[in-house]
Amino acid sequence: MSFEPPIPISIDFFKYYVTDIEAYLRGTDFLVRDKEYPPKYYETSKGEKIVIRQATVDEADVILEPLKEIMDLGFDKDFYHLVAARTYSEILAWKQRRVKDHVALVAVHGNELQALVNFRLWNEKLAISLHTITFRRKERLGIVSYTAKVEHAFEVLGVDEWWATFESPFGFRMGFRLVHGMKPYPEYQHELGGGRVFYITKRDWDAYVKAKVEKYLGSRPVPEELYKESLNLKPPERLEIEL
Numbered sequence: 001m002s003f004e005p006p007i008p009i010s011i012d013f014f015k016y017y018v019t020d021i022e023a024y025l026r027g028t029d030f031l032v033r034d035k036e037y038p039p040k041y042y043e044t045s046k047g048e049k050i051v052i053r054q055a056t057v058d059e060a061d062v063i064l065e066p067l068k069e070i071m072d073l074g075f076d077k078d079f080y081h082l083v084a085a086r087t088y089s090e091i092l093a094w095k096q097r098r099v100k101d102h103v104a105l106v107a108v109h110g111n112e113l114q115a116l117v118n119f120r121l122w123n124e125k126l127a128i129s130l131h132t133i134t135f136r137r138k139e140r141l142g143i144v145s146y147t148a149k150v151e152h153a154f155e156v157l158g159v160d161e162w163w164a165t166f167e168s169p170f171g172f173r174m175g176f177r178l179v180h181g182m183k184p185y186p187e188y189q190h191e192l193g194g195g196r197v198f199y200i201t202k203r204d205w206d207a208y209v210k211a212k213v214e215k216y217l218g219s220r221p222v223p224e225e226l227y228k229e230s231l232n233l234k235p236p237e238r239l240e241i242e243l
């Protein structure tokens with residue numbers, strides 16, 4: 001359908017280059033650019049030091065590998081299939097600049113990817129949690145990584161509110177442990193499929209949430225060698241997601 005302009009226009013055809021259009025299609029990253037999460041490490045029950053650090057967009061292809069493997073009916077347990085499919089699309093959109101102010105953090109053992117979390121900023125005040133997925137279970141790497149992204153949003157990026165939604169019982173359990181409140185539903189809907197919005201305010205984080213998850217916060221600074229090794233990121237050698 002085309003519309004006649006209400007007044008005459010001097011010419012009736014413009015030629016655009018794809019490069020002219022690109023700026024309209026891409027999400028911006030002004031709010032997260034140059035605001036790096038200070039890396040830390042978490043010690044597992046076996047004494048392994050797992051580095052939790054910000055991922056770079058150059059690492060997107062490595063991150064996509066395990067997600068692609070799990071994005072399959074064979075992994076239709078504990079919502080791994082669905083979460084992998086959604087997270088795959090988010091990481092791909094990040095790589096191809098189709099998401100606004102996206103941040104991904106990775107949990108890394110040696111140089112092996114163990115867990116992934118991501119979120120994005122709606123604006124300076126509001127962070128939208130996207131996904132949490134661990135490729136190795138029973139070591140609390142999921143909740144450790146989730147706590148890290150909440151910490152990043154409040155303490156580095158300075159938001160006032162964190163909005164999550166939970167797709168799985170194990171995800172809900174993380175939310176429960178971080179004492180999220182719930183916005184009235186369906187008046188408020190999360191961008192992930194219109195799910196319920198579970199939220200934490202900065203005041204809650206400072207007043208009691210952070211203290212409640214203290215054991216998942218890990219330690220700083222990361223020993224230099226350990227950090228360096230984590231930069232040579234590789235996909236997990238095997239998936240350890242069966243309980």
Ligand SMILES: CC(C)(COP(=O)(O)OP(=O)(O)OC[C@H]1O[C@@H](n2cnc3c(N)ncnc32)[C@H](O)[C@@H]1OP(=O)(O)O)[C@@H](O)C(=O)NCCC(=O)NCCS
Pocket residue numbers: 078079080083131132133134135136137138139140141142143144165166167168169170171172174243
């Ligand atoms: C949600 C998720 C990130 C949580 O990760 P996590 O915090 O590391 O927890 P795990 O999945 O390893 O589950 C560990 C819990 O399972 C339970 N558990 C472990 N082994 C068990 C067993 N053999 N029998 C019964 N329960 C067991 C324990 O309660 C344990 O918690 P604890 O360590 O506090 O004791 C992870 O389950 C995941 O990636 N799931 C798929 C994707 C998903 O659902 N993401 C969230 C979307 S909202």
